[in-house]
Amino acid sequence: MSEFKISKRLCTAASYVRDGAVVADIGTDHAYLPIYLALNGKIKSAYASDINVGPIMRAKENIEKYGLGNLITTEVVGGLDNIEKIAPSDIVICGMGGELIVKILESSPYIRQKGIRLILQPMTHIKEVREYLSNGFFTIAENIVYEDEKLYQVLCLQYDGELHPLTDIEKELGKMNIENKTDEFMLLLNSTIVKKQKRLEGLSLGGYDTRKIEEEIKELEKLK
Numbered sequence: 001m002s003e004f005k006i007s008k009r010l011c012t013a014a015s016y017v018r019d020g021a022v023v024a025d026i027g028t029d030h031a032y033l034p035i036y037l038a039l040n041g042k043i044k045s046a047y048a049s050d051i052n053v054g055p056i057m058r059a060k061e062n063i064e065k066y067g068l069g070n071l072i073t074t075e076v077v078g079g080l081d082n083i084e085k086i087a088p089s090d091i092v093i094c095g096m097g098g099e100l101i102v103k104i105l106e107s108s109p110y111i112r113q114k115g116i117r118l119i120l121q122p123m124t125h126i127k128e129v130r131e132y133l134s135n136g137f138f139t140i141a142e143n144i145v146y147e148d149e150k151l152y153q154v155l156c157l158q159y160d161g162e163l164h165p166l167t168d169i170e171k172e173l174g175k176m177n178i179e180n181k182t183d184e185f186m187l188l189l190n191s192t193i194v195k196k197q198k199r200l201e202g203l204s205l206g207g208y209d210t211r212k213i214e215e216e217i218k219e220l221e222k223l224k
């Protein structure tokens, strides 16, 4: 195990990358994730891309510092544009908003091939991400990470072309997370209930119909 340390959030994402993978880290910024994977001998090669020049300069510096230029290539490019030429088996997108992640995935036919693995850590709009993925991708693993007083959901899915319908609660919290009921899940559940209760108060004060949100809170309380 290398001494190179990364955040718990990125470490969880890295744990879902398959041994011997050709991995693409989209929106890599500092390239910590591919560097960590390469130093631990986990991958065949990596591609670290970012839409901005600054992050790729940072990534290049870090890659050189660890002498990994032969294993990790970099490129300034948006999303999954021209990803076919890299032909990654595992695609990581961490630390971006969920709506942007969906936009990036939607615009790439490459990801819809059997065996392609997606490892995603949306910062927002997790429901929209799971909704999009429920058409064509099955969940291999998912987890919730608590770090720096924040909760992060990390998803690992693979393409099979089938429909995998989810309830609204499953889209928000994750079917596997609900089954696994980790301590982090309980934290996420409680904070979700608190947020919805606040919304309920607001709706109620404004004289709006609160039946839907009351029902959602009731369903969430059952998961405790």
Ligand SMILES: C[S@@+](CC[C@H](N)C(=O)[O-])C[C@H]1O[C@@H](n2cnc3c(N)ncnc32)[C@H](O)[C@@H]1O
Binding pocket: 010, 026, 027, 028, 029, 030, 049, 050, 051, 052, 055, 077, 078, 079, 080, 093, 094, 095, 096, 100, 104
């Ligand atoms: C908050 S950083 C996340 C860095 C790293 N993936 C992580 O999770 O620690 C988001 C990065 O995504 C990049 N980015 C934003 N939109 C992008 C897009 N459409 N395609 C590729 N990279 C993008 C930004 O330049 C930034 O470096």
